[in-house]
Structure formats: C-alpha cells, structure tokens
Amino acid sequence: MEVSYREEGVASAASSAAGRLVADGVPARLAAGDPTLWGEDAEAEAAVRLGWLTLPRSSRELLPVLGELAGRARAAGLTNVVLAGMGGSSLAAQVICDTADVPLTVLDTSDPGQVRRALAEGLESTVLVVSSKSGSTVETDCHLRIYERLFAEAGLAPAGRVVVVTDPGSPLERRAVAAGYDLVLAPHGVGGRYSALSAFGLVPAALAGADVERLLDDAEEVLPLLSLDSGNPGLDLGAALAGAALAGRDKLILEDQLSAITGLPDWIEQLVAESTGKQGRGILPVVAADPAGTDDELVVAIESDVGDVRVDGPLGAQFLVWEYAVAIAGTLLGIDPFDQPNxxxxxxxxxxxxxxxxxxxxxxxxxxxxxxxxxxxxxxxxxxxxxxxxxxxxxxxxxxxxxxxxxxxxxxxxxxxxxxxxxxxxxxxxxxxxxxxxxxxxxxxxxxxxxxxxxxxxxxxxxxxxxxxxxxxxxxxxxxxxxxxxxxxxxxxxxxxxxxxxxxxxxxxxxxxxxxxxxxxxxxxxxxxxxxxxxxx
Missing domain, CATH: 3.40.50 (Rossmann fold)
Known part of the structure; x- marks a missing residue:
C-alpha cells in the first residue's frame, strides 16, 4: 500500500500536517484506539466507534460462518443474492462484488420501479441479506416486509432465504430470532461508514462469491504500518486530505478510471462527506467528474498518475487506509469523524x-x-x-x-x-x-x-x-x-x-x-x- 504526492503544494501542506500529527503522537495513539484524539466533546462517541481498527483480525472469526452460509445457499440453489441495506450497510459490499465481478443486487432505494426490477429476478433462487446497523432503517424494513409477503405467497419459507446482519440488541435482531432467520451480529463498536471489513461488507460479498478472506489478508498486511510515524500510508493520506483542506483545497476530486477496483469513489464519498461535513466545515468529495483546475481542488487518484495524490493498493488495504486517513484528518480539522448530527x-x-x-x-x-x-x-x-x-x-x-x-x-x-x-x-x-x-x-x-x-x-x-x-x-x-x-x-x-x-x-x-x-x-x-x-x- 502506497500513497505518493505528485504536486509540490500538496507535498508541502501534507508534510506540515504530518509533522503536527507526529509531534502529538497521533499515529500510535490512533492505532492503539485512543478516544481522546478528537477532543472532550467527541470522546464518548469515539470510545465506542474505534472497533474498525481491529477488524482485519477480529473479522476472521466470521470466516467459518460465512463459508457455511454460502455453502448452504449454493446447495439450495440460492444464487440470486439481494442486499437490502443503505449507506454503510451496502456501499462496501457493492464495491467488493463489483471488483470481484460477482453478481449482487443492491436495494438501497425506495423507488418502486427499481424495487420491482429486483422482485422480478427469480424469487425461487433468491437469498435476501437484510443489513441495518440500527435495525430500524425505514427503507430496509420496507424491503424485508415486501419480500416476506412474496416468499409467503409463493409458498417459499423465508427462514433459510433471509440472512440478517445487524448490531446486538437491535429491533432487527429480535425480529430475526423470532422468525428463525440466519443472523450475523456485527461488532457494536463500529460505525456504519467504517464497517467495510465487518459483517456488513463481508456477509453479502461472501454469499455472492467474493474472496473475503483475501480482503482481510490485504487489510491485515497494512495494519502494522498504521502505528508508524513514517512509512504509514494512512498518515500520508490523512495529512494530505487535512493539509490541503486547511489550505483551502477542500473539494476532493476522486479519479479511478484506470483502477482495477470498481466503484471505490462511491464508498469514499460517504466516508469523507459524512465524517467531515459538520460544524460548517468539511471536505466535499466529487465523484465521476473531471478536474476544473480551480484553486480549491485536490485530485486524488486510485492507481493512476492523473492527480495531486496517488493511492495504490488492494481493496482490503484501501478500505482500512481510507478509514484511518479520514479519522486522522478529523484531528486536524477539529471535527468528530464518527458522528452524523444532521x-x-x-x-x-x-x-x-x-x-x-x-x-x-x-x-x-x-x-x-x-x-x-x-x-x-x-x-x-x-x-x-x-x-x-x-x-x-x-x-x-x-x-x-x-x-x-x-x-x-x-x-x-x-x-x-x-x-x-x-x-x-x-x-x-x-x-x-x-x-x-x-x-x-x-x-x-x-x-x-x-x-x-x-x-x-x-x-x-x-x-x-x-x-x-x-x-x-x-x-x-x-x-x-x-x-x-x-x-x-x-x-x-x-x-x-x-x-x-x-x-x-x-x-x-x-x-x-x-x-x-x-x-x-x-x-x-x-x-x-x-x-x-x-x-x-
């Protein structure tokens, strides 16, 4: 995993930002899960939102469960994987599956036409993944209700065709237990947009046929670097994002046309916008756009030389490094990267x-x-x-x-x-x-x-x-x-x-x-x- 600066102004701003972060011991403190990094007001939230730092290792406990779920689905002929989930409960899984070129239908909409399309795709071969951290997401609740009725009308038992991913203690957990659905609980200490390497990203991807163990391998390989003061791709990227934003370059143009990873900017967009856009400040991610050459742009390219910053690495490492970078940028921007107050x-x-x-x-x-x-x-x-x-x-x-x-x-x-x-x-x-x-x-x-x-x-x-x-x-x-x-x-x-x-x-x-x-x-x-x-x- 490598982050390189390709423009002198960015390199200078990033060097200054990294110096401040290192002087405060931020890299090692973040890697160790220090919740005080974002100030007193954010400490309580951060204390229960840093579980993503250990997911490359802790999520390995899911691998036997995922193997069993995928095996049973294939044996039952359930090859049409539909994911009902919004935001952090769907974006990472879609990137994983698109990159692996395995089919996944994502329902992150309330549009009747788009839902009707999904419903027309072979109900007999459908396995529905219902994914909601809170367990009360209105769109996801609607999708589940619609599929439950259709399964019943077709004489298909929903148990065995519905897999629920949610946090412990959520209303959706209770509903899954009562209905006899397969249930995979995600760690409570992980926010939705930081959950790519948790059950929210891994369960639908594994059912669709993606190699999720390889994803964790690539993330774990970069994990030891995130406590270092140099040679730390998360620090390098976070310093570039924050340093540029503090210098007025707060429009983040995401370029990925040459990347083998498919759709990563859509996931980055949520991570950056929802983490930094608060208190009247933030970094605006812009997807699928050409740079205009204005003074407030920062062009970050995934595996391409067309940009001010280049980020290279496999998908699992990209997920972890971007999460770390946005969290570390929050310390300099003076925001809590883990809440979403609006x-x-x-x-x-x-x-x-x-x-x-x-x-x-x-x-x-x-x-x-x-x-x-x-x-x-x-x-x-x-x-x-x-x-x-x-x-x-x-x-x-x-x-x-x-x-x-x-x-x-x-x-x-x-x-x-x-x-x-x-x-x-x-x-x-x-x-x-x-x-x-x-x-x-x-x-x-x-x-x-x-x-x-x-x-x-x-x-x-x-x-x-x-x-x-x-x-x-x-x-x-x-x-x-x-x-x-x-x-x-x-x-x-x-x-x-x-x-x-x-x-x-x-x-x-x-x-x-x-x-x-x-x-x-x-x-x-x-x-x-x-x-x-x-x-x-």
Whole structure:
C-alpha cells in the first residue's frame, strides 16, 4: 500500500500536517484506539466507534460462518443474492462484488420501479441479506416486509432465504430470532461508514462469491504500518486530505478510471462527506467528474498518475487506509469523524410528512413540457432555471443534484437495431438523469455533484446540511405509475420516496440552502427534456 504526492503544494501542506500529527503522537495513539484524539466533546462517541481498527483480525472469526452460509445457499440453489441495506450497510459490499465481478443486487432505494426490477429476478433462487446497523432503517424494513409477503405467497419459507446482519440488541435482531432467520451480529463498536471489513461488507460479498478472506489478508498486511510515524500510508493520506483542506483545497476530486477496483469513489464519498461535513466545515468529495483546475481542488487518484495524490493498493488495504486517513484528518480539522448530527433531521421530517393524510403540494413556479419546477425561482423555463442555479453558486461553492428516481431506468431506453456497444452506451447516457451532472459541469468551474435519493441521505446528506454554507441544490422527483405496497405500513414506496424528498428539501430550506425541486410528470420524457435544456444556451 502506497500513497505518493505528485504536486509540490500538496507535498508541502501534507508534510506540515504530518509533522503536527507526529509531534502529538497521533499515529500510535490512533492505532492503539485512543478516544481522546478528537477532543472532550467527541470522546464518548469515539470510545465506542474505534472497533474498525481491529477488524482485519477480529473479522476472521466470521470466516467459518460465512463459508457455511454460502455453502448452504449454493446447495439450495440460492444464487440470486439481494442486499437490502443503505449507506454503510451496502456501499462496501457493492464495491467488493463489483471488483470481484460477482453478481449482487443492491436495494438501497425506495423507488418502486427499481424495487420491482429486483422482485422480478427469480424469487425461487433468491437469498435476501437484510443489513441495518440500527435495525430500524425505514427503507430496509420496507424491503424485508415486501419480500416476506412474496416468499409467503409463493409458498417459499423465508427462514433459510433471509440472512440478517445487524448490531446486538437491535429491533432487527429480535425480529430475526423470532422468525428463525440466519443472523450475523456485527461488532457494536463500529460505525456504519467504517464497517467495510465487518459483517456488513463481508456477509453479502461472501454469499455472492467474493474472496473475503483475501480482503482481510490485504487489510491485515497494512495494519502494522498504521502505528508508524513514517512509512504509514494512512498518515500520508490523512495529512494530505487535512493539509490541503486547511489550505483551502477542500473539494476532493476522486479519479479511478484506470483502477482495477470498481466503484471505490462511491464508498469514499460517504466516508469523507459524512465524517467531515459538520460544524460548517468539511471536505466535499466529487465523484465521476473531471478536474476544473480551480484553486480549491485536490485530485486524488486510485492507481493512476492523473492527480495531486496517488493511492495504490488492494481493496482490503484501501478500505482500512481510507478509514484511518479520514479519522486522522478529523484531528486536524477539529471535527468528530464518527458522528452524523444532521442525518436524523431528514428522517424526522419524512416521518412527520408520512403521518399527514396527504403530502403537501404547492403550485409549480412553471412547467416546461413534462417537467414542473417548484421553489423560489424567477426563471420561466428549464434553460433559464439552470442558468439561474449556476449563477447562484458561490465562488467557493458547489451545485448538488439529487435524484429520487430509478437509477436503472436508463437501460430501458430503446437502442437502434444492430447498435454496437458505443451506440448503446450513448443511448443509455441520454436517458440517464446522472448525465445532467456532466452537462451542467461543462457550464461552470464549480464542482457539480450527483446523488441518488434516498441513498445519498445516508452519505453526502450530512455534508449538505452540516458542511459549509456554500451549496446550491437541485432535487429531481418523478411521477409513479406502478407503485409497490408495503405490507403492514400505511404507505406505499412511492409515497415514502416523495416524503423523503420533501423531508430533505425542508431540512435544506430550514438552513437557508438555495434549493429547487423539479418534478417529472413523465419520467422518460422528463429526463430527455432536462438533458436537452441543459444543452441549450
């Protein structure tokens, strides 16, 4: 595992930051699990959140259990592995499986269309991993309820087809025991975004066929280096992140195009944003974007020379080193890297909205074809609105696009007969809401981020509300034509999804964050209109 600096300014800032950390004995203290590193206010939280430091060794106790679970699933013909989990309960597993090229369906959404896709994938061969640290995550609870009913209606016993991963003492543990589900308990002293090498990352990956023992081997190999004052990749990376941020380079551009690891920036995004975005400060991770060359950017490349910092190493080591680096950066940034004080607000807003007879609806500011605009805007059409939003981004700020839609719907786009892969990719891109990020990024030097709702609420949502007051927000929602009922709950997935969107919008507006919602009355036509408008002068 190696971290190298490729730009003189970064090297100088990192050297200064590392000197301060070493002078305070931080590397050895963190490796030893010292909870006092982040100050008196954070000590109680840190004291019960440092278990990730020993996971490369302690998680080996799971290997026999994982082998047994995977063997039984294969023997029963359960080859379709579905993971119901949000944020830290799903992102690492997805990276592990994508990198290992083993199939895993991840349900980290409340979108009815995306859930219906998963439900259509061979129920008889499905094993469902239900993953929630708190045991009360609303999306995950919905997924479990839906699958339980479908299993029962198909005459399939859920016991033997459901594997629960949760913390000891959670409501989900009690539910699993009562239902006779396979249960794997995760260590209590590990926060969700630091849980990649715990049962949350390992159980679904092992069931899908990934080599999780190799993952732990690679992490354990780097573990002894993390107590050193030199030759410590975690110190080198953490010093670079904190040193650059303190020098004003707090926009973290993540580059991984040449890496053999698939999707690592999505996991890093949650780790960095949720750990540092609080008290009006933080580091903003930007995924799938080209550098703009501005003074506040830090480009970190995974296994590539295109960047200010290069990080090389296998996936297990990457997980551990990034966790260590973010924790160590927190000591210099003056934040508690283990709490998420603003995440609960959107959840509470959602619950309050769901308790109403009907969700509140205002008149749109304007309609542009199949797109309605809501919010304090003066523009009369989408091209004007996009220009208005980009003009509102401060010199040190960013535009965040969040889409509460089916992120697989673009693959339904028609492609010409006989189309080659490039032509198919072009067709999919022009039906993908995420393409809006790239189109708007062409029109500004400021970072443009993109997040799928409600997944980002368990990730960058903390930074949006707790980070610097320099974000401008564009939210996209869509009409639901085929909804999914949630057994035992007085709402559907479609109602939950819209309530989550409105709840987060309210949290942003309460903080004075500029925010606009675009609602697609026809999803496919609406996405096409968004992308066309973004290209209009």
């Amino acid at each position: 995440v609960a607000e959107s959840k509470e807003n959602t619950a309050a909205l769901l308790a109403l007879p009907d969700l509140p609806t205002d008149a749109p500011a304007f309609a542009d074809g199949p797109v309605e605009a809501y919010g304090p805007v003066t523009a009369k059409d989408l091209p004007g609105l996009f220009a208005e939003l980009l003009d509102a981004v401060p010199d040190d700020g960013y535009l965040a696009i969040t889409a509460y839609l089916d992120r697989l719907a673009a693959f339904d786009a028609p492609v010409p007969d006989g189309a080659d892969f490039e032509q198919m990719t072009d067709a999919w891109m022009m039906a993908d809401p995420a393409t809006l990020r790239a189109l708007l990024a062409l029109r500004t030097e400021r970072p443009v981020t993109f997040g799928w709702g409600p997944r980002f609420l368990h990730s960058t949502g903390q930074y949006h509300k707790g980070g610097p007051q320099n974000g401008v927000f564009l939210q996209i929602t869509g009409a639901v034509t085929e909804d999914v009922a949630v057994p035992g709950r007085p709402y559907t997935l479609g109602r939950l999804q819209l309530a989550q969107a409105l709840g987060d919008l309210g949290a942003l507006e309460t903080r004075g964050r500029p925010a606009v919602r675009l609602h697609l009355t026809d999803r496919a036509a609406g996405v096409a209109r968004l992308l066309a408008a973004a290209q209009e002068a």
